[in-house]
Amino acid sequence: xxxxxxxxxxxxxxxxxxxxxxxxxxxxxxxxxxxxxxxxxxxxxxxxxxxxxxxxxxxxxxxxxxxxxxxxxxxxxxxxxxxxxxxxxxxxxxxxxxxxxxxxxxxxxxxxxxxxxxxxxxxxxxxxxxxxxxxxxxxxxxxxxxxxxxxxxxxxxxxxxxxxxxxxxxxxxxxxxxxxxxxxxxxxxxxxxxxxxxxxxxxxxxxxxxxxxxxxxxxxxxxxxxxxxxxxxxxxxxxxxxxxxxxxxxxxxxxxxxxxxxxxxxxxxxxxxxxxxxxxxxxxxxxxxxxxxxxxxxxxxxxxxxxxxxxxxxxxxxxxxxxxxxxxxxxxxxxxxxxxxxxxxxxxxxxxxxxxxxxxxxxxxxxx
Amino acid sequence: xxxxxxxxxxxxxxxxxxxxxxxxxxxxxxxxxxxxxxxxxxxxxxxxxxxxxxxxxxxxxxxxxxxxxxxxxxxxxxxxxxxxxxxxxxxxxxxxxxxxxxxxxxxxxxxxxxxxxxxxxxxxxxxxxxxxxxxxxxxxxxxxxxxxxxxxxxxxxxxxxxxxxxxxxxxxxxxxxxxxxxxxxxxxxxxxxxxxxxxxxxxxxxxxxxxxxxxxxxxxxxxxxxxx
Numbered sequence: 137x138x139x140x141x142x143x144x145x146x147x148x149x150x151x152x153x154x155x156x157x158x159x160x161x162x163x164x165x166x167x168x169x170x171x172x173x174x175x176x177x178x179x180x181x182x183x184x185x186x187x188x189x190x191x192x193x194x195x196x197x198x199x200x201x202x203x204x205x206x207x208x209x210x211x212x213x214x215x216x217x218x219x220x221x222x223x224x225x226x227x228x229x230x231x232x233x234x235x236x237x238x239x240x241x242x243x244x245x246x247x248x249x250x251x252x253x254x255x256x257x258x259x260x261x262x263x264x265x266x267x268x269x270x271x272x273x274x275x276x277x278x279x280x281x282x283x284x285x286x287x288x289x290x291x292x293x294x295x296x297x298x299x300x301x302x303x304x305x306x307x308x309x310x311x312x313x314x315x316x317x318x319x320x321x322x323x324x325x326x327x328x329x330x331x332x333x334x335x336x337x338x339x340x341x342x343x344x345x346x347x348x349x350x351x352x353x354x355x356x357x358x359x360x361x362x363x364x365x366x367x368x369x370x371x372x373x374x375x376x377x378x379x380x381x382x383x384x385x386x387x388x389x390x391x392x393x394x395x396x397x398x399x400x401x402x403x404x405x406x407x408x409x410x411x412x413x414x415x416x417x418x419x420x421x422x423x424x425x426x427x428x429x430x431x432x433x434x435x436x437x438x439x440x441x442x443x444x445x446x447x448x449x450x451x452x453x454x455x456x457x458x459x460x461x462x463x464x465x466x467x468x469x470x471x472x473x474x475x476x477x478x479x480x481x482x483x484x485x486x487x488x489x490x491x492x493x494x495x496x497x498x499x500x501x502x503x504x
Numbered sequence: 505x506x507x508x509x510x511x512x513x514x515x516x517x518x519x520x521x522x523x524x525x526x527x528x529x530x531x532x533x534x535x536x537x538x539x540x541x542x543x544x545x546x547x548x549x550x551x552x553x554x555x556x557x558x559x560x561x562x563x564x565x566x567x568x569x570x571x572x573x574x575x576x577x578x579x580x581x582x583x584x585x586x587x588x589x590x591x592x593x594x595x596x597x598x599x600x601x602x603x604x605x606x607x608x609x610x611x612x613x614x615x616x617x618x619x620x621x622x623x624x625x626x627x628x629x630x631x632x633x634x635x636x637x638x639x640x641x642x643x644x645x646x647x648x649x650x651x652x653x654x655x656x657x658x659x660x661x662x663x664x665x666x667x668x669x670x671x672x673x674x675x676x677x678x679x680x681x682x683x684x685x686x687x688x689x690x691x692x693x694x695x696x697x698x699x700x701x702x703x704x705x706x707x708x709x710x711x712x713x714x715x716x717x718x719x720x721x722x723x724x725x726x727x728x729x730x731x732x
Contacts, residue, residue, distance in 0.1 A: 187627060212629035222624025226642040226717035235628050268719030284628070 137163050138184060138292065138324065143193035145179050145349070153179040154349035156193070161341075163291075164322040168339035170329055172372070176349030177328045181294050184326065185214045197292070212236055215285030215293040215323070219301055221277040223269040229255070229280055230265040236288040247287075254283040259313055275306035279313070286321070295327045299334070311337055332373055336361070336380065340475075344369050356475035358384040363472075381473045382430035382466075387422055389465060390432055392446050392455030399445065405452040407445050421445045424454070429465060432457055511692030522676070524696065530672035531700070534591065535663045538598030539656050546603045546655075547648065550610025554644070555636045563611045567604040575601055575662050583669050594666040601662055602655035609651025613644030645716050653708040657701050664697055674700070 138161035145154040154176040161167045169177035182188040183195055186207040195202050202210060223232050230251045231238075237247035255262055258279040269277055278298060285293055299307045311334065318325065329335055335342045336357040343354040346368055353365035361381040364370040370377075395401070400408040400416055409416030420438030422431040424446050435444035435457075442459045511517060517524055553559045578597040586592060617640050625639040641648070667675030677693025680686070 185627065187623070207626075208629045208631045210629075211627060216624070216627040218620060218624055218627065220620045222620045222627075224621065224625070224639060224643075225719045226645075227719065239629055239634075268717070270719060 137161065137198060138326065139196045140180070141194050141196070143180070143183065143190045143195055145176065145183065145188065146191045152349055154183070154190075157345075157349065157351055158193075159343055159351060159354055161324060161326055163324045165340035166318060166325045166327055166338055167341045167343060168327045168329060168335040169343050169345060170332055170335040170339075170372075171345035171352075172330065172347060174347045175345035177330075177345050178296055179349070180345070181296055181326055181328045184292075185211045185216060185294055187211075212239055212288065213290050213292070215288075215290045217278075217281045217285045217293070217295040217298045219297045221269075221274075221281035221298075223277055223280055223284070225269050227268075228265065229267050229269065229272070232269065232280060233283045233287050235284055236290075240288055250287060251283070254286055255280075257286075257317070258283045273306075274302045275310060278302060278310060282314070282317075286317075286323075291324055293323045293325045295325060297328055297330070300329065300331070307334075314338065336383075344372060358473040358475050361473070379430060379433070382433060382469075383428045384473045384475065385429040385465070385469055387424045387427045387429050387432040387446075387457075390424055390429070390446070390457045391461040391464065392424070392457055393461070395445070395453050395456050398441075399453065399456065401453055407447065407453050410439060410441060412440065419445050421447045421451070422457075423447055423449060425449065429462070429469075433462055436462060507688035507691050508695065511688040517692070527672055527674050527676055528696065528700070531660075531663055531666075531674045531697075534594050534598065534666055534671070534673060535656075535660045537591075538595050538663070539602055539652075539659050541595070542599045542602030542606055542655055542659075543652060545599075546606035547610050547652075550607045550648075550651075551614050551636060551641065551644075554611045554614025555632075555640060557615070560611070560615075563607055567608045570600050570604040573597075573600060576665055576668070579665055579668065591671065593669050594663070594671055597665070598659050598663060602659050605654040605658070606648075606651040609654070610644070610648045613647030613651075614640045616647070617643050642717060643720050646712070646720060649708060649712055649716065653705065656704045656708065660700050660704050661697060664693075 140157045140159050140161075143154055143157045144152065146152050157176075157180060169180055171177050179188055183190050184197070184202065186202055186205075189203070197205075197210075197214075223229075224235070227235075230248055233251035233254055234242075234244075234247040237250055238244075242250070252262055252265060255265055260276060260279050260283070264272065264276065264280075269280070272280065278301075281298065285295075299310045302310065315338065327335075327338055329338075339357050341354060342357050342360055344352045344360070346352045352372075353360065353369045355363075355365075358381055360369070361373060361377045361384075364373055364377075398411045399419075400411055402408055407419055407421060409419055417440050418438060420435030422435040422444055424432075426449070432444050432446075436442050436459055439445070444457045444462070446454045446457055448454050520526070550563070553563055575597050578600060579593060582593040582596050614636075621639065621643065622635065625635045630638060663673055664675035664678060666673045667679040674693050674696045677689045677696070681689030681691075681693060
C-alpha cells in the first residue's frame with residue numbers, strides 16, 4: 137500500500153503543485169490520478185519514486201517512508217512508464233526491456249530470457265527483440281515501455297500518461313491489454329491521465345484532483361458517476377453520467393425472451409434483420425456473457441421495435457431483450473451501481489453492440 | 505602533373521631521413537600526440553559539463569577564444585617564449601586547435617539528449633554515473649565522434665606548420681621546396697597532406713560504423729544497416 141500523508145510540493149517561486157494531499161493507494165489495484173493540467177497529478181506520481189521530493193508530509197510504501205530509501209534503489213523496485221515510452225534508442229528492444237534486471241545484476245542470459253517472456257506477455261512479436269526502438273510504431277514502443285517496467289517484477293507500477301501520445305484505436309487496444317495484464321498480475325498501479333474516460337475504464341479507484349493540487353474526490357468509478365462530490369467533479373465527468381454508469385452492470389442479468397418470428401436468421405442462426413413491411417430492417421446485438429447493460433441498451437436503440445438481439449460468442453441468436461426487460465434492470469439500479477466486479481471490464485461498445493475490433497490497426501502483434 | 509611524377513617517381517624521395525616514409529611518420533607522431541592530448545582533456549570535460557550543466561559558459565568562451573587564435577601566430581609566440589629544439593612549440597598550438605571542436609561537440613551531444621530519455625533513465629533506477637555512461641554517452645556518440653574527426657583532420661592538416669620551426673613532418677617538403685624553388689616537392693607535400701586528411705576521414709567513418717549503435721545513427725544512414 138502506498139500512503140500519502142499531508143503531502144505538499146511547493147516550488148521555490150511559490151507555486152504549489154500539490155497541496156496537503158492525503159490518500160491511500162490500495163495494494164493490487166489500479167488507482168487513477170485524474171484532473172486538468174496543473175492539478176499536480178504527475179507531480180504526485182513522481183513523488184512516489186522520488187523523481188521529485190515532497191516539500192512536506194510523507195509518502196510511505198508498505199509502511200516505509202520513501203525518503204529513507206536511496207532513490208536508485210527505490211526506483212529499481214518500482215516500474216515506471218512514461219508518456220513517450222522513453223526507450224533507450226541505442227539498445228535493442230530485448231536489452232531495453234532487460235534494463236532493470238541488468239541493473240540488479242542478473243546474468244545476461246536470465247535477463248534476456250525474462251525480456252523475451254515479457255515481450256510476448258505484452259502482445260508483441262518476439263521477432264521484434266532484435267530491432268531498435270526507431271523501427272517500432274508508437275503503440276509498439278509503448279508496449280515495450282510497459283514490458284520494461286515489469287521486467288524485474290516490481291510490486292508497484294507508476295504510469296504517467298502512458299497512452300496519451302497514440303491514436304485512439306491503438307490507445308483502446310493498449311488499455312485493454314493493460315486490463316488483461318492486470319487481471320493476471322495484480323500489481324499496485326498508479327496511473328495518471330487527464331482523460332476521464334480512460335480513468336473510468338481503467339481505475340478500480342479514481343482520485344480526481346483539482347487545480348492547485350487538492351483532492352476533489354476519491355471513489356470507485358461507478359460511485360463517481362453516480363455521486364459526484366461537487367460541481368467541479370460533476371463538470372469534469374461531463375455529460376451522459378447515467379448512461380456511462382450502465383457500463384458497470386453486466387448484461388448477464390437481462391431477462392431474455394425467445395426470439396420472435398419477425399427476426400430473420402440465416403441457416404447458422406445468426407440474425408439477418410427484422411422483417412418489416414417490404415424487407416429487413418436494422419437491428420442491434422449484444423452478448424449477455426461479455427457485454428454490459430450499456431451495450432444492451434445501445435442494441436435496443438438500434439432496432440426499430442426497441443428490442444435488442446442477444447447473441448452468443450459466435451454471433452448466434454440466443455433470444456431477445458425487450459425494452460421492458462431492460463427497464464426493470466434500470467429501475468433496480470436507479471439508486472446506485474455496484475463497482476465493477478473483478479474481471480468484468482466492459483469492452484467499449486462497437487457498432488451495433490457487437491464486440492469491438494481487436495487492435496487490428498497495429499502491426500507486429502503476436503499471431504492471434 | 506609532371507611535377508607530381510617527378511616527385512613521387514624519384515626513388516631518392518622514398519628513403520633516408522628526408523624520405524616520404526620518415527616525414528610521414530614524423531607528421532603522424534606530432535598529430536597523434538596533439539590529438540590524443542586534446543581528446544583526453546576535451547572529451548571528459550565535455551561529458552561532465554554536458555551532464556551536470558555546470559560550466560557551460562566555459563565551453564562557449566574557450567571555444568570561441570581558441571577559434572579566434574591564429575595557429576601560426578601562436579606557434580611563433582610559443583617558439584619565442586620557450587625556444588626551438590623541442591616538440592612543444594608545435595604541440596601546444598595543435599592541442600589548442602583540437603580542443604574546441606571536441607569540447608563543443610561532446611558537450612552539445614550530451615546536453616542535447618532528449619529530456620524524456622534522461623528522465624526514463626533515472627526513473628529506471630540508473631545512478632548519475634550510469635546515466636552518463638550507459639545512456640547519454642552512447643546516444644551522444646555520433647556527435648562526439650564528429651568532434652574528434654573534425655579535430656583530427658584539422659590537426660593533420662595544420663601539423664604542416666611544424667616545418668616552420670625546424671621540425672620534420674610533411675611540411676618540410678612544402679617549406680624546403682618553396683625555399684629552393686623545387687615546386688615538385690611543394691606540390692608533392694601538399695598532395696601528401698591532403699591524402700592524409702582524407703585517410704583520417706575514412707578511418708573515422710569506419711570507426712563510426714564500428715562503435716555507434718544502429719539505433720542512434722543519423723536517419724539517412726540507418727535504413728540499410730539496421731533493417732536486418
